[in-house]
Amino acid sequence: xxxxxxxxxxxxxxxxxxxxxxxxxxxxxxxxxxxxxxxxDFQLIDGYFHANLPMEFPAVPGHEIAGTITRVGADVPADAxxxxxxxxxxxxxxxxxxxxxxxxxxxHICKRGQWIGFGPxxxxxxxxxxxxxxxxxTSTTLSPVALAPLTDAGLTPYRGLKKLRAAGVxxxxxxxxxxxxxxxxxxxxxxxxxxxxGATVVALARSDEKLALATENGADHVINTRDKSDDQxxxxxxxxxxxxxxxxVIECVxxxxxxxxxxxxxxxxxxxxxxxxxxxxxxxxLFPFVGREFSYFGSFWGNYTxxxxxxxxxxxxxxxxxxxxxxxxxxxDHIDALGRGDFVGRAVIVYx
Ligand SMILES: [Zn+2]
Numbered sequence: 145x146x147x148x149x150x151x152x153x154x155x156x157x158x159x160x161x162x163x164x165x166x167x168x169x170x171x172x173x174x175x176x177x178x179x180x181x182x183x184x185d186f187q188l189i190d191g192y193f194h195a196n197l198p199m200e201f202p203a204v205p206g207h208e209i210a211g212t213i214t215r216v217g218a219d220v221p222a223d224a225x226x227x228x229x230x231x232x233x234x235x236x237x238x239x240x241x242x243x244x245x246x247x248x249x250x251x252h253i254c255k256r257g258q259w260i261g262f263g264p265x266x267x268x269x270x271x272x273x274x275x276x277x278x279x280x281x282t283s284t285t286l287s288p289v290a291l292a293p294l295t296d297a298g299l300t301p302y303r304g305l306k307k308l309r310a311a312g313v314x315x316x317x318x319x320x321x322x323x324x325x326x327x328x329x330x331x332x333x334x335x336x337x338x339x340x341x342g343a344t345v346v347a348l349a350r351s352d353e354k355l356a357l358a359t360e361n362g363a364d365h366v367i368n369t370r371d372k373s374d375d376q377x378x379x380x381x382x383x384x385x386x387x388x389x390x391x392x393v394i395e396c397v398x399x400x401x402x403x404x405x406x407x408x409x410x411x412x413x414x415x416x417x418x419x420x421x422x423x424x425x426x427x428x429x430l431f432p433f434v435g436r437e438f439s440y441f442g443s444f445w446g447n448y449t450x451x452x453x454x455x456x457x458x459x460x461x462x463x464x465x466x467x468x469x470x471x472x473x474x475x476x477d478h479i480d481a482l483g484r485g486d487f488v489g490r491a492v493i494v495y496x
Pocket of ligand 1: 239240241242243244245246247251254255256257
């Protein structure tokens with residue numbers, strides 16, 4: 145099978161022919177129909193996670209996988225309902241199933257957990273063994289190309305939006321800002337409309353092309369923040385919504401400046417959910433944070449239930465995608481494009 149493998153940081157992946165992997169008795173083998181390419185893959189290769197997540201080489205990135213089961217391990221219970229030929233998406237995290245987070249259904253934040261594509265070999269190779277409990281069967285009305293990005297780009301902002309909704313900041317008359325219209329933000333805008341309880345949705349980004357996608361995906365207003373001061377952004381907000389502040393932000397960039405702007409625009413009792421991870425630190429003044437009772441939620445990837453909800457929304461035709469297919473042979477070129485951040489929508493690797 146073909147595999148794009150990582151032999152060290154800051155090097156192009158090596159495209160190789162390697163044997164199809166064996167499976168353990170509790171695993172199924174997935175033929176990857178499509179593997180999403182995430183900015184995180186660029187960061188992985190660039191060494192961003194080096195200190196916290198040491199890798200063994202060769203490593204295989206790719207944590208967004210949809211495909212078809214081609215083998216079922218002997219110990220996979222029949223009532224799991226998984227058989228050869230089934231189309232599935234892969235729930236990427238795999239917890240120890242014994243800690244508190246796992247018992248609460250949050251395997252993705254298990255301290256002893258693993259994430260596919262960040263250790264266990266991911267979808268940048270043609271066949272991937274996974275624990276059968278990571279497989280979520282889907283209908284075949286959607287293609288693997290449409291499904292793969294749902295497992296991270298489509299999942300991560302969904303969980304973030306659920307946190308804002310649980311915080312009680314979304315209601316008619318409120319304004320919800322989506323910051324950054326990259327792979328995650330293009331989905332976040334849609335969840336903002338679906339889960340926003342009638343809040344007005346404003347997309348903020350630094351590119352008109354990305355903002356056009358936000359409009360297409362349902363944003364009520366868009367603001368290009370490039371070269372604008374905070375006050376100029378507030379002027380634009382006021383023109384769009386009648387208010388100079390926002391009640392909630394889903395922050396999909398994760399750069400220090402973007403998080404700073406999110407709090408700078410926040411109304412009293414407002415809340416920010418951070419799902420982006422690009423910078424390393426944030427620095428914010430304590431006074432408005434405490435004195436105006438801001439809330440700040442970190443939100444990481446999503447749990448199994450979140451993913452089943454996202455897949456159900458997609459199957460019901462509620463989620464639009466903006467996808468580009470990348471041939472396996474072109475994977476390194478696209479990793480460079482992810483690093484530049486100038487790509488609109490999501491790219492997925494296809495093998496056929
Ligand atoms: Zn656990």
